Amino acid sequence: MARENINETSLAMLKEITDWEGLFDGAYSVRQDGSCADMQSTATIKIVPKTDNPGIDIYIQAGKKKDIVYIPACVTKSGVDDVVYNDFHVQKDADVTIVAGCGVHTTDDEGARHNGIHRFFIEPGAHVLYKEKHIGSGAGKGLRVIDPVTDVVLGEGAVLEMDTQQLSGVDRTVRKTNAKLDKRAKLVIRESLLTDDDNVAETDFEVIMEGEDSSVDLISRSVAKGESRQNYHSHIIGNCRCTGHSECDAILVGNGKVNASPELFAGDLDAALIHEAAIGKIAGEQIIKLQTLGLTEQEAEEKIIEGFLTGVE
């Protein structure tokens, strides 16, 4: 790939967000500071730049098994406000892993923002694993902002598994996810969110089940440290025979604050919807147990948080 277009800051962030090992195998598109740094299509995955808006269309061939595409985005300096529209057209019976992810880096008092608007059109029988990690870095005082929008349409029997993680250093984020499910479609979302200092995170899910026997499983885990604040809202709508489960678990450390407002709507007698939510500090007995294994209180706290955030399953 065209390494010369990708700067050092991007390289460092790519390692964090995509486990990048120096080369992407297969199809990819790397976005840097508001434009495409490099891209490559393959015989089965076509990446086409949009002509009306910044962004790309990604066509994933029908029936192709175990494909992968990388589409990370990096903002490496203050003063960049990047908006990008990426549309994924996943054709019938495809089986693809999409590795997205985003890093924002500030260099001075001006902010840096990435606003990725991702739409998924997933045709019947297709299976998508969508992975995204978000991270903020840089010594600049400007706000590091990531505002992802994810819009999903799942066809009959299609499956989307979405693993979304905010690692650290993101000052502000508004995360919006919308999904509409046809018959037997299945959506699994695993979110993990870490905020610290005076970070503010807002996360909002709306899932509409329109097709019989569709299902959603939404698991969100978050840790609010320092003076940070989080606002969680989920709305699961079941308009047919379907099952919905959401679970929102938050740990508070220091002066962190979390507001969780889960909403369920059942518009059919056979819509079975469940929500579980828990917010609180780390259980004292968990810390004590790890101390009896030789960890200090602080080390115990770190291990518990690490396990909590990475152990979403």
Place this chain on the structure above:
Amino acid sequence: MLKLKDVHWDLPDGEELIKGVDLTISPGRLTVITGPNGGGKTTLAKLIAGLYMPTSGKIFLDDRDITDLGITERAKAGIAYAFQQPVRFKGLTVRQLLQIASGTEMKEFEMCHILEKVGLCAAEYMNRPLDTHLSGGESKRIEIATVLARNASVLIFDEPEAGIDLWSFSSLIDTFEKLKTEKSGALLIISHQERILNIADEIVLIAEGKIRAQGGRDEVLPTLNINGRGCGCPLGREVVNG
């Protein structure tokens, strides 16, 4: 060698729960503490592991005074404690807990070996989170495994038999017997189980916060009256033995 000297422990409201315990736990030997529910066995274990601080009295580990050490420092000094009620974690896996317990990068086969001792198949359990999805017996066995994974000189197991099925219990007994011979550590098991009492070197009977009887197995076991009729309750029977 672990030594307790006249250890007392009061609740904040002043009620005395541990009323002066003198106890020596020797390396290479298995000491079993037994006694009625609520007698103070777990409280004593927590005093040894540093979860509670004695109101008065002293605790020594190999002649080092550890009375004022906190939980972490006592763990580092060589005390390992398997809880009566295992703690559940959201997220942490069996593998991660064993890593923490061993304090070093544990090899895959070492973890297998430890889990095997408590009758668990590593492939099946290694990546399981230690949350409420584990059964009672499973989490109890993992709790025991965390103590086996540590390189400790005093190993305390609080009712290891609780919730363990009959088949696994036999191999657990084997594990304890092997521990006695293989390692030079001091073994302390709190138990109500006759089969564990039967492999003890020393038996200590605790009731109402006090040691009621103490001595070699053959000496103490017959006095416990566990197979006797009527009120076999050891309360009030001050059996003094050394």
